[in-house]
Amino acid sequence: MYVSIEKNSPIGVFDSGVGGLTVVKEIVKRLPGERIIYFGDTANVPYGEKNAEELIRLADNIAAFLVAQGVKAVVDACNSTSAVALEYLRERYDVPFIGVIEAGVKGALNATKNGKVGIIATRPTIESRAHKRLAKKLDPGVEVFGQVCSLFVPLVEAGRVSGPETALAAEIYLAPLLKKGIDTLILGCTHYPFLAPVIGKTMGSDVTLVDPAENTVKELEKLLQGQINDNGPRTFADHEYFVSGDPVSFKDIGEKLIGASLGRVNQQLL
Known part of the structure; x- marks a missing residue:
């Protein structure tokens, strides 16, 4: 059972690194008024050689951080964790989770x-x-x-x-x-x-x-229904970005990939 969704609360998005910025890009395009808190687990990237137990633990730590920030929904933008951890996260937290x-x-x-x-x-x-x-x-x-x-x-x-x-x-x-x-x-x-x-x-x-990414954000839009924040539009730099590794590297690579400024990137150890 989810707690009531607050219209002005941010959306959480997480991935192992910069990949989830493809989902952020789609949110910025389709839901330009929404605030986003992004977490890239760059200290542990790549996730590709980790086992299910490790992936669930990492996803749980990130989810706990995002939920503590007061997000109204979380997009698990990582296929590896969507495959093995999504149901666990849905059962553990009173916030809706969407996978890819x-x-x-x-x-x-x-x-x-x-x-x-x-x-x-x-x-x-x-x-x-x-x-x-x-x-x-x-x-x-x-x-x-x-x-x-x-x-x-x-x-x-x-x-x-x-x-x-x-x-x-x-x-x-x-x-x-x-x-x-x-x-x-x-x-x-x-x-x-x-x-x-x-x-x-x-x-x-x-x-x-x-x-x-496109269909994932369409699903997010449907989930939010009447609770979409229309206080926008916002740019990439207006959102909050956290990484577990080097924020400078994430910012440099991320901006190169999306062709826009990310603003400030913060390091958050889990």
Whole structure:
């Protein structure tokens, strides 16, 4: 049972690093009056090689921090924690939590024409089979093919979203999916949209890339209903940003990726 949602309270968003800024960007676009408190767990990025127990612990620590700030809802913008920790967080806190997996799956099912969908993500996300289970539940006839892309998050966190190294990684990771004949690809990590030009070039124009951020924020908008803050618009710099690692690095890379100032970034140890 959720406590009543206060219209002027902020929205919490968290991720392992800069990836969740793709969701922030969509909130700024669709809900420009909302205040956002963002947490990037840069001291522990990448999440891709962590086990479920570690991911739940990290997500719980971040959620506790955001809830203490008085947020009215939390977007878990990390597919790895959405896959293994989301239900735990929903049971533990009296604040609504939204993940990114359902949005990606529904977007892919709406887009595919041949019923062959690919999902690229971190190892915990792929091994959880969360996307595949949901896709099969919604459309038993769909074929879902997963591919772990372990280097993508470190590349984005380093700001290397283009260049020979990134292109080579994309070619190696995506080759098996091309052989499967997929026509739709879920970007199953919020870091990956920053690599969309490289991924799109590798996959070709016949493959639709699905960025879950848009559908996730549509779900958030529906959840808030009449409690949407319209005291805006706000810029990226008007929101609050916290990281567990180096705030200077996060600010530099984040601003490069989104093409706008983030304002002040604070360090918050958990």
